[in-house]
Amino acid sequence: MVGMVGDGKIVAEYVPVSSKQFPKSRNPLSAxxxxxxxxxxxxxxxxxxxxxxxxxxxxxxxxxxxxxxxxxxxxxxxxxxxxxxxxxxxxxxxxxxxxxxxxxxxxxxxxxxxxxxxxxxxxxxxxxxxxxxxxxxxxxxxxxxxxxxxxxxxxxxxxxxxxxxxxxxxxxxxxxxxxxxxxxxxxxxxxxxxxxxxxxxxxxxxxxxxxxxxxxxxxxxxxxxxxxxxxxxxxxxxxxxxxxxxxxxxxxxxxxxxxxxxxxxxxxxxxxxxxxxxxxxxxxxxxxxxxxxxxxxxxxxxxxxxxxxxxxxxxxxxxxxxxxxxxxxxxxxxxxxxxKDRNQEDSRSSLVSEDTKLAPSRFRKQRVLHSNNFRYFLRGRTEKASEEDYVLARQRRARLAEHDKFLRRFQYQEALAAALRTTDPTVVVAVVEELMARSGLMSAISNMDIESLEILLAFLSKYTTVPKHSRLLVPVTHKVLDKCASSFGHSRELQQKVGLLREKVVAEVHLQESLQRLQGLLQPLIQASVR
The missing domain is CATH 2.130.10.10 (YVTN repeat-like/Quinoprotein amine dehydrogenase)
Incomplete structure (x- = not known):
């Protein structure tokens, strides 16, 4: 949809940022x-x-x-x-x-x-x-x-x-x-x-x-x-x-x-x-x-x-x-x-149904609504449309999230801080992708206050090594460390967050190396079994 502003320019309507969607993981619990x-x-x-x-x-x-x-x-x-x-x-x-x-x-x-x-x-x-x-x-x-x-x-x-x-x-x-x-x-x-x-x-x-x-x-x-x-x-x-x-x-x-x-x-x-x-x-x-x-x-x-x-x-x-x-x-x-014993529940429900069958007809008689009853005007609200009916959907105005409001006003640093406050990795990743598409990531992480920077480093240390987020968050982590390195000496908490991030990365590197060694051991066995 488009709209007109006072000077005659055509401005596109803002589209809210949708959360990052990933394939659903298989439920490990069987029936x-x-x-x-x-x-x-x-x-x-x-x-x-x-x-x-x-x-x-x-x-x-x-x-x-x-x-x-x-x-x-x-x-x-x-x-x-x-x-x-x-x-x-x-x-x-x-x-x-x-x-x-x-x-x-x-x-x-x-x-x-x-x-x-x-x-x-x-x-x-x-x-x-x-x-x-x-x-x-x-x-x-x-x-x-x-x-x-x-x-x-x-x-x-x-x-x-x-x-x-x-x-x-x-x-x-x-x-x-x-x-x-x-x-x-x-x-x-x-x-x-x-x-x-x-x-x-x-x-x-x-x-x-x-x-x-x-x-x-x-x-x-x-x-x-x-x-x-x-x-x-x-x-x-x-x-x-x-x-x-x-x-x-x-x-x-x-x-x-x-x-x-x-x-x-x-x-x-x-x-x-x-x-x-x-x-x-x-x-x-x-x-x-x-x-x-x-x-x-x-x-x-x-x-x-x-x-x-x-x-x-x-x-x-x-x-x-x-x-x-x-x-x-x-x-x-x-x-x-x-x-709970399902058989007992079934027997209880059957007893209830039998009681309703044996109840007097005056209790089972359907009530007739008249125009002097308020429920008379609520008829049909639960009826489903048939195949021949044309359904006119009501267009509801979408409520913008807090980070969307900042993105619409091009306030990138506030948008990133609002996304981090949700603690939802799909929302944060979606906002980061939007900022990178707008070339506004560097402006968002520059001149961040210490409190917001602590939240950002905590998020990166937690999700950078997650496989489905690592492709995007690894380069973001490099940019944050390069841009905000001068701020780490002003806060002991920031130094602890950086140390935790380093421990997570080192542990992930050791894990990848051990998996590569294991893969090297398994490949000859797989080839021998195929032959």
Whole structure:
């Protein structure tokens, strides 16, 4: 647009300086990472001793038992607050876990005695005696409320009849401590145990025999059946191995993402949500003494999410609704993270919609507006134009930013100072480009006061080494140093800013030199791989 001034000259209308646009960077968070980041910290408690076991109740509200020292603490699955504490142990307690209905809890101990507790009254209902050494792992059968399988340091696993407090089966075959086990989801008679003799054994309780032996190669800390029951995962050393049980114990995959011993495995349950989301399919979770928890996708066994904890992780578990994640560490730290249950929200929204459907018709009847109501004259403001309509856009006068006002009046030094006050690098770079196009950069940086010069040097030291700004700011930095060198001796702050700028440039030069050396090392390797 053009306009006329008094002497008849044609003057072009001022165009505001737009911020410098750069290509958008890729979001480093995948959909999987975004899902796990929705778990917010609910509880972070310090236990008296290392947290050796965490077990979620299969029934809602999915309370969870935390075994530490000589007690088992039961937390509420909704509020994550302490509900009950079971401390009837004479020595260290291990592997406190719920029965399938959540009414009973079984736990082993250092003394070798297995105890069965009533969750509500915390009374001891049964004591199973037979192991000669500590029992580090014990679980109720998921489909049978009357039997328990235990694993002990006496190199045996035992199948107990809880009602009679007697051993129904004694599973022998391991030659070292038996520290872990798992039940097959597809068959109540198939169990797996892991031992420090570097092997995992698959047991058929109908014959009381080991039907398959898996050579892991390291002392086993945990074993886990996949939901189908045809695959089993073993954790020992810093490696997790996936075995095909139906295929005769064939090794399918080996996951070596951890740096230290893998201590715990767990599997998320698949959800039945109608919307497509990452939590619909199961995920394999692993934790290690290196303090990392990793999430693996089961199709390609790729790591989709990693979480870091401040201490070595001994055990972890995820609730059956996949809304609560509990992690226990060797220092006694219990970390519980929780997210909102979408299924509950969907059910609440469905209840609200049902209530509106059942509401009387007089509440659902649309209100008729008349000309005596102010809302009558606001009709159509939210209506969208159709394809046949011609939309006449209102031309709004753009508000000029402070630096644009100075640029329009050719006050270059004030424009640069106003852009620096925004602390937005895209705005400052755009104003600097405009000043260079007008040949006004030198006039803008000459005779700057000490305060404005400090702000300019701080900006240059921060953004000159940034790759997307360095092409423009490096020559600007040279001009500022040449033009304002005489002012540096008048202020100690300016000398500090110049020293910081020099340190940033030296560090960037060293980085570029190391990258060039690395590039020289990689080029022969790339050429050799192509050949």
């Amino acid at each position: 999987e990472s975004k899902f796990w980041r929705t778990f917010k910290r609910k509880v972070s408690e310090q236990q008296t001793f290392a947290v050796t076991c965490i077990n979620f109740c299969p029934t809602p509200p999915h309370d969870f038992a935390v075994t530490s020292s000589t007690r088992v603490v039961i937390y509420d699955g909704t509020t994550c607050e302490v509900k009950k504490t079971i401390s009837r142990f004479t020595d260290l307690a291990y592997s406190g876990s719920f029965r399938s209905d959540g009414q009973l809890l079984v736990a082993g101990g250092e003394t070798g005695i297995i105890q069965v507790f009533d969750v509500n009254s915390r009374t001891v209902l049964r004591q199973l005696k037979g192991h000669t050494r500590a029992v580090h792992w014990v679980r109720y059968s998921p489909l049978d409320k009357l039997h328990v399988l235990s694993a002990s340091d006496d190199s045996t696993a035992r199948w107990w009849d809880v009602a009679s407090q007697e051993v129904a089966l004694k599973l022998e075959g391991h030659t070292d401590y038996v520290r872990c086990g798992a039940s097959n989801p597809s068959s109540a008679d198939i169990w797996a145990t892991g031992s420090y003799d570097h092997t995992a054994r698959i047991w058929d309780l109908r014959s009381a025999q080991s039907v398959l032996t898996l050579e892991h190669g390291k002392p086993l800390e945990d074993v886990l059946f996949f939901p189908s029951g045809g695959l089993v995962a073993t954790a020992g050393g810093n490696v997790v191995k996936i075995w095909d049980v139906m295929g005769g114990g064939k090794l399918l995959h080996q996951l070596g993402s951890h740096q230290k011993t893998v201590t715990s495995l767990c599997m998320t349950k698949s959800t039945k949500s109608s919307s497509a989301s990452v939590e619909e399919s199961p995920r394999l979770l692993t934790s290690s003494l290196d303090g990392h928890m990793r999430v693996f996708e089961l199709n390609s066994y790729k790591v989709t999410h990693v979480a870091k904890y401040p201490a070595p992780i001994l055990d972890m578990d995820v609730s059956f609704s996949c809304t609560t994640l509990a992690v226990g560490t060797a220092t006694g730290l219990l970390s519980v993270r929780q997210k």
